[in-house]
Amino acid sequence: MKQIIFNNKKIDTSLFLQMENLALSLSKEREAFLEFDFQAYYDNEEQKITISHFWDTKEFQEQLAGLKTDVYLKALGNKHLSNFDEFKNMLQELQDFPLKSFFTQLYVLLEDLRLEEQIIGLRPGTKKLFETRRAVYRHHFESQLKANTIRNFPTDQLFCLIYLSLTSSSMTYQTSDLLDELLSILFAVYEAKSTEDISSIVFRVSQRLGSSLTQDMINIYFGYLPLNKLSSKNEKQCEAKKLANDDEQSEIEDRDSEDEKLSTWHRESKNNDKDDNFLRFEVESGTKTGIKANFAREQEDSDQAIGNAYGSSKQSEQRQSTTTDNPDQMNSQNGSNQNQYGKYNSGVTINYLSTRPQLIDEKKQYSILSSIVSKDVKELRKTIEKTIESKKNAPSDKYYGRLNKNWLRLFTEEKPKLFYKKNTESKELDIVFYLLIDCSGSMYNKMDEVKKSVVLFHETLKQLKITHKISGFWEDATNATKESKPNILHTVIPFYQSLHHSSGPNIMQLHEEEDNRDGLMIRIASEELSKRSEKHKFLLVFTDGEPSALDYFQDGIIDTHEAVKQARKYGIDVIGTFIEEDEIQEETYQLMKNIYQHHFLVAAGAEDLRLKLKPLLKKLIVRSIV
Incomplete structure (x- = not known):
């Protein structure tokens, strides 16, 4: 058995079980389970909640606050306070953006900030925990801002400035005209009431940012669902919506692919109070075609690679084994009995090996x-x-038997036991x-x-x-x-x-x-x-x-x-x-x-x-x- 150090840290099992109990309590899902990962996220398909290894190197009180807030944001926030279908679909579509890492992490950040406000409103006792969380992250982004400036990572630098500006009570950081315009949009996060509002904010940022930045972010600061989860579609997602108009195209037209321009944004949104025209493509309007829909694509080789990279958590069954002390018998159990040996021992088989003749x-x-x-x-x-x-x-105090030599209790106790009986039983x-x-x-x-x-x-x-x-x-x-x-x-x-x-x-x-x-x-x-x-x-x-x-x-x-x-x-x-x-x-x-x-x-x-x-x-x- 070799020494295993995961991410250079030992796992504090007592702390982990504390977080697991909190996650189960908040999610209200019997099948929910908790795991450590490099970033925190919530997977609604597997009912998996992950907490981040980001907190491993922090002081204990900071680590405790960080892990608890991870659980609150994912088990309570994403699970109960987010429109998770909207959240997941949005994350999926952001993968088509030129700056997909930037906009994906910005979306997760803004949703987390919205959820923080709602959770503190529902549970005022969490306010100090989230204050500690912000203090740790602010220190982290301050150091990252310096590093990104030296390395000339402009998009990472912008992201750090956005976080520091959104979480600061006063503007103490050097800004630009571009950042000022973005912040005027981003501060609407504190008025957002739903996940859809956050989607709208991100879209407005994308419109304003345009082609100002050409290099995507290098680092990952906030986690989101693995790519294999974002690319998967369940049956409900695959069902075609009823079109607003009921006309039909007679035949599929041949088009020159070089002349065709497709929008990278295919979402329906509500206009804000200013009645801004976001030039969004209305997916519920259009013309029926002869192209077949609701079919599943064939599996590609890359799917397996992605699945192996991110892993999956599935419970398997195990057959109940029977122990024996008979040296002439060796039992081998194959198959499964669900969770007999715990959720971390799926697929195990037990071979009971007895002794051979002595040499x-x-x-x-x-x-x-x-x-x-x-x-x-x-x-x-x-x-x-x-x-x-x-x-x-050893003598035992009794009311009858052999007289004890200690008579002092005759004067100190109301009903003294002055006798003992020698034990004859071994x-x-x-x-x-x-x-x-x-x-x-x-x-x-x-x-x-x-x-x-x-x-x-x-x-x-x-x-x-x-x-x-x-x-x-x-x-x-x-x-x-x-x-x-x-x-x-x-x-x-x-x-x-x-x-x-x-x-x-x-x-x-x-x-x-x-x-x-x-x-x-x-x-x-x-x-x-x-x-x-x-x-x-x-x-x-x-x-x-x-x-x-x-x-x-x-x-x-x-x-x-x-x-x-x-x-x-x-x-x-x-x-x-x-x-x-x-x-x-x-x-x-x-x-x-x-x-x-x-x-x-x-x-x-x-x-x-x-x-x-x-x-x-x-x-x-x-x-x-x-």
């Missing part, structure tokens, strides 16, 4: 490792047995453990040392007669596809064999393999633990980095966090153990905290892990003595 070399290796940890095992066993004995003989260890070992490829230089820690656990638990299970897991990256992602759960010591004297050498069958999908395996292990009758249940996950698998890079941390959270609802204590390659890094602590909250330990190397696991095991067992 002589494996028995020798296990003998060596068990001798290395034997001293630690002996100390642990004695400490825990003494704790059990002290619990067993204290039981009503505990079960499950050890999950990451067998990803990056464990190749750590697996032998990790086995020492696993042997320490196994020998200690076996001598204390505590039932446990040990499994390794990985994803078959070689054969993984978007439709089918085979995952292997290799159980080397099942519950029913955990106390057998000869089961230990099976641990030697664990080896480094390929990728890892931690959240998936935690779900499977916790589901199995939840069905057991023991009072105290512990799941330990041995790992050396972030989850890493196909279509799992960005979402793996979030999925694993959700899996841990779900397991704890079952009453299962989940503890993450992280093996750092060299010196422990601060970002490692943050990663583990994001996933496991405060229930984790980080070790600088496998040897350090074994030393830290010893007191951890003691603590878990001692506190569980009933």
Whole structure:
């Protein structure tokens, strides 16, 4: 399992889940979901809301305000306060403009500014959040303005000036006649009541700008729907509107394409109070022709490339799997049961792999490792047995039995319990453990040392007669596809064999393999633990980095966090153990905290892990003595 840093930032899962809950609450859509992307936008077809990585490098309070306002603008604004059909159609038509990037981003900016005013009106508590958002963006555009001026990017420079002017309480920036005329049009955004009003403003800007600028914008400041979404048409959009006049052309005329001029603006608009003539082409007027309509074009090669570039989020089904402890049986689950393993594990299949007969070399290796940890095992066993004995003989205050030597309570308590009864019943260890070992490829230089820690656990638990299970897991990256992602759960010591004297050498069958999908395996292990009758249940996950698998890079941390959270609802204590390659890094602590909250330990190397696991095991067992 390799370290995955998306956009040079770790994903704060607690913060992400907070934003996800806010998005679901505002959108009022059960099927809605949230994702990080380079820009924020709303996709009404997939009910997807994205929040921007623009905020990753900001201070926490600025980041929190920025992400929340992203959610408000997309989940509440675009979803409920925008005419999204108008918005999407307009974005699509802007792709035909010579300065398509400039006008597209200007349109998104103006719509966001309109939505800000409406959202603050509906929810006054968001005012400070949007003020923080504007302050951050103003600082950003001030620096971008300087850079664009030096690089001689006139259109980018104009866009920066537009944002700074629209969000400034006073005009402190150098302007020109052209900018002054544009601003006189653009300030109408604060009087706009609908998405259609914003469309009209953008058109007026395009008319005034004309051919003043020949170079389109270089940078992207505000996000919009991916191109493959803008180019797609649903059935309703493809239906031809009824024409105002009902005449019909007798035949299709041949025209010289060189003489034909087509307008780049094909929208219908309302004139403003000044009755401006915008020279718009009225699409609802015209003459019927013999050209066939309402047909779908053939798919082009570029469509697949665009789809791959932007990706898609689709939920697939998964077949329910059944776990088994039978060593003679290996189960493989194909197909699907919807969302059984969470929305980030679509298309997974589970292969349950059991142990093979032990090899002589494996028995020798296990003998060596068990001798290395034997001293630690002996100390642990004695400490825990003494704790059990002290619990067993601890006096208990009662109204009858043997007289207690502490008579002070006779004077300090109204009804003192001056007697005790020695416990004759032994204290039981009503505990079960499950050890999950990451067998990803990056464990190749750590697996032998990790086995020492696993042997320490196994020998200690076996001598204390505590039932446990040990499994390794990985994803078959070689054969993984978007439709089918085979995952292997290799159980080397099942519950029913955990106390057998000869089961230990099976641990030697664990080896480094390929990728890892931690959240998936935690779900499977916790589901199995939840069905057991023991009072105290512990799941330990041995790992050396972030989850890493196909279509799992960005979402793996979030999925694993959700899996841990779900397991704890079952009453299962989940503890993450992280093996750092060299010196422990601060970002490692943050990663583990994001996933496991405060229930984790980080070790600088496998040897350090074994030393830290010893007191951890003691603590878990001692506190569980009933």
